[in-house]
Amino acid sequence: MKNILEIKDLNISFKLESQIAKAIHGISLQLERAKSLGIVGESGCGKSVTAMSVMRLLPSNAVIESGEILWKEKNILGFSEKEMQQIRGNQIALIPQDPMTSLNPLYTVGEQIHEVIALHQKVSKKEAKEIAIESLKNVKIPEADKRYNDYPHQFSGGMRQRAIIAMSLSCNPELIIADEPTTALDVTVQAQILNLIKSVQEERGTSLLLITHDLGIVAETCNNVAVLYAGRIVEYADVMSIFKNPLHPYTQGLLESLPVKNSQKLKAIKGQPPAISDNISGCPFYPRCGHRIELCKNVSPELITVSENHRVSCHLYN
Template sequence: MSERILDVKNLKIDFHTYAGEVKAIRDVSFHLDEGETLAIVGESGSGKSVTTRSIIGLLANNANIAGGEINFHGKNLLDLSEREWQKIRGNEIAMIFQDPMTSLDPTMKIGQQIAEPLIKHKGVSKKEAWAKALDMMKAVGIPNAEERINEYPHQFSGGMRQRIVIAIALICEPEILLADEPTTALDVTVQAEILDLMKSLQKRVKTSIIFITHDLGVVAGMADRVAVMYAGELMEFGTVDEIFYDPQHPYTWGLINSMPTLDSKTLESIPGTPPDLLDPPKGDPFAPRNKYAMKIDIERKPPLFKITDTHYAATWLLAPGAPKVEPPLEIQRRWKKYQEMQKN
């Protein structure tokens, strides 16, 4: 059985703004096991990036941790000082950001930027760090690495810059890699290459990954488990097969229905907009956009109902005595396809 290396419990994060307190993350809990990839998915503004940044101690100055724990090997990261964070950040927990140009220093050579974490965290000599940086450049697929190690970020394409950012994140062989929409700015072909690269390097470095995305198509070939977030809350989580083929929350149905496939004739969008988190709803935050919503959805927040040992969803449709609701046809088609795959 894999060791649990990260355990997020009842996390609450507020943001102080001129308009008032934004309740950005509201009682979120999940865990990460050794060697696995957990994908956190949801629309923009659902709280994915805020949650991830809290794990590496990079929240904005107006953020306030209102409650909860983030336990890394049993130690609550929320209790760390900035000095203690600096020993962990980039060493035991590293992050890949969405836009590589904002992550790279335009005035520093690429080799220096890849080698720097080794010098800072591992205390290796500059010569040894540069040699390992060169090896890592080759590992992430940068051609002519011997020559290009002395070049600057602007001399690389977007896809190559993202490979460099991955090299920087993995050079210290961190236990956890946080990837925040790392392929959004790339074309489809380069995106597939970067995802394949991350999977191969994960096996080499033996790191665990939390992968943040709004693109469910990316998740299918990348994740072991999936957590679905909406309006700062966890709506559903389970194995990748459970979320893709047997989702139980109407919000997850909507996300999957809006995902293009080879069989798609039309794409369905989710009507409406997310709630205002200056004044969060007391019930299910998805209720105003949910055509299956009942009176109780407006009045009371649903708990996470257990479907299997690995699959949970926060919807009153799973409560005893709730009316039987058939999922959309696309979800039914996926479930039927999955059952046929299991037989074969």
């Protein structure tokens, strides 16, 4: 088994008030065991929906129209809720976008980690507490045995996110899905949290699906990257190829909007991505693209393989 996770031609729509709108358009992704895959793209491009579909935690108005999500070669879309509960937390851990909403303010941080451990592992209360404190130590929470008794509001933002990570990792997952794990944090803490996730991933051989809108973060953390635009994969390659040889005008735009040391040349991509309710017949990036040709207006480009490990969906390469 090469891929621990494989998404095949996934299509997801949302029931809106007066219509059904498609948010995910035939996405296919592969993640090898112990490797990391970054999913990047602007707000609304479908990163969280993709992540949540793997956890089978989509909003109730979401409809998975077709496709497969293979977890260790088994299609989890066919799993019962009970089977999913076994996978969530045990085998796949989610580090969510906002750390505050995933900690209960009424219980101490320690109690909450304790509860997760007790739920997933057959250990005594005392052992669960020891594991919980150990897991807080592992994510470098100082004086973990004392901080165990603190409430979430007594933790800083960075510490809360560490606590969530401790909670996620306490069951030794095989895959970590981190959905913008650092957006709520300041830059120095961001780097610490990313290093933490990376070191855990490397030490334990965990696979990582890292969602972010920041290609810089992907460069430091991931082996491969999928660039999403309007619910479609527009470029998919190893990190080196994406940075050395970005092919899609959208990827090029994302790279140009990265802050460069000692430079003020920050170019944001002009315009807005389409809404899922918009009718798009050609390339979804057409209205914003500086390299567009007539063909792009009405013909949607296929994802083509340009070299080993490098795929792009753009008429310029066809």
